[in-house]
Amino acid sequence: MNDKNTTQFNHENVKVGEETSPTLLRFFRRKWLGIWQSNPPGMGLFVFGLCIAVIMAIPIVYVIWRSLFAGIDRWQRLLDERIPQLLWNTLSLAGAVTVSTMIIGVSLAWIVIRTDIPGKKAWRWLLAMPLTVPPYVGAVTYIIVFGRSGWARDLWQSTPWLVNALGDYSINIYSFGGVFLVLTMFTYPYVYLIASASLRKMNRNYEEAAYSQGMSTSEVFWKVNLPLLRPAIGAGGILVSLYVLGDFGTIAMLRYVTFTAAIYFQRASFDTASAAVLSLVLILLTVAILWIESKTRRKNKYYQTSNTYRKPLTLKLGKWKPFVLFYVSVVFFVSVILPIGVLVYWSRIGIRMGALDGRFFGFAINSLKVSGFAALLCMLFSMPIIYLKGRYPSLITKVIEKLSYAGYALPGVIVALGFVFIFNNHLPRLYGTFYIVALAFVVRFLPQAMQAGEASLSLISPRIDEAARSLGYPPWKVMLKVILPNMLPGVLAGGALVFVSAIKELPATLMLRPPNFDTLAVRVYFEASESIYHLAAPAALLIVLVSVVPLRYMLKKY
Structure with a gap:
């Protein structure tokens, strides 16, 4: 009798569990669809965007954590x-x-x-x-x-x-x-x-x-x-x-x-x-x-109304x-x-004294290498965040976007300090390599790539996405094969902005650069500190000339 009752009880539990599990799944699925207004992104695209946002926020969170203790x-x-x-x-x-x-x-x-x-x-x-x-x-x-x-x-x-x-x-x-x-x-x-x-x-x-x-x-x-x-x-x-x-x-x-x-x-x-x-x-x-x-x-x-707009007067x-x-x-x-x-x-004076030697070009190559790598990473990382924000608006995408902007609103010295804590303590193999410098640049300047990309995405009709999805493309493939080619000029413009900003960045480079990896900005700082102006000036002038690129972009924008 006891065995029978036990068996009957277990069977009832199994039935209840079988009924409860689908109910919970339906509940969470309903909540998930509600967050995305019945239009959720693919899981791969969502996870990639979330991981990028977490990476952007980790240095700041780590600095705050260390300070509290x-x-x-x-x-x-x-x-x-x-x-x-x-x-x-x-x-x-x-x-x-x-x-x-x-x-x-x-x-x-x-x-x-x-x-x-x-x-x-x-x-x-x-x-x-x-x-x-x-x-x-x-x-x-x-x-x-x-x-x-x-x-x-x-x-x-x-x-x-x-x-x-x-x-x-x-x-x-x-x-x-x-x-x-x-x-x-x-x-x-x-x-x-x-x-x-x-x-x-x-x-x-x-x-x-x-x-x-x-x-x-x-x-x-x-x-x-x-x-x-x-x-x-x-x-x-x-x-x-x-x-x-x-x-x-x-x-x-x-x-x-x-x-x-x-x-x-x-x-x-x-x-x-x-x-x-x-x-x-x-x-x-x-x-x-x-x-x-x-x-x-x-x-x-x-607010101004535009239906009766007239150009402002020119004052004498x-x-x-x-x-x-x-x-x-x-x-x-x-x-x-x-x-x-x-x-x-x-x-x-510096050129006459031989300032443009192998050492100078080594600094220039280091600047190009780390800034170029950072620009490529920013173009890669900005795409899923831009696409999630533009095509799948929700509270989650707003949080992802805000986390991605965390490094841009804070000084480079704090971002660098967060990287020192993280990589020195937990990822020592990467600490002291130029990759950590490039990643710090990504945290600092990713929003520049995002802003340029958003402007291009806003000109692309969502119907193009819908047509691609109707043909069986998952969201990540729609982003890469359909949307990216159409917004490539904006993405490249964002990469150019990141490139020139990274070349000028000083505190993050000073704190994170590996041994014997000086950039143009670092050499300007050290040579000028020692009053060796004929060596500092050519590097500084080259930085100024490169900076003409974002000026042209900003003047077109404003």
């Missing part, structure tokens, strides 16, 4: 001794540079787009050219001109009346003012380009309505134009402030200490726990700035034309003519 004593010591001063140095510099670039960028955009300044088409290109000069290269040229033994001092000493009137040469480029000047002159185009794009799209009807109410030109600017420009100014300002937070080369050249320099030097002294603590504080600063910007953008929204400068032309010329001279002229001067 750095120990109370270390946290307390840094909070008492280092962090307050670093906060002041970093935030004061970021705030000052952001405000100054907003003023310069908006004023130049207004002059070039809205006034009758002579040669306005040429000025539109020329005033964007500081983007071709990495700020650490600009710092080198300013040291050559304004340093303690620079050209400005020689000119000062050769002018007796200046010495008699003002005393000995007193410009100190190694100061807050020097760092502020360099970063302002080479980052204002972020605001200038975006503000120019907004000014070109501004509807003339609003201004004419304001003029009909008796407002003057200045009142129209402050009450009509400026509110409509706020989103553009905010977007440019956030780019500038994030750049200043993450800059290492300029502040290291000019011996000014912010969080990035402190993190680098803590890592150089093998105090990785303190470097992780400082990195966490910098991450929190970055997140806070992004949060403030997003809140401000949500509260200030200004009249008697102000010489003063405006002088202002524009001074900015152009200080940010373009002066640095490029210095580089050409010292490059000629």
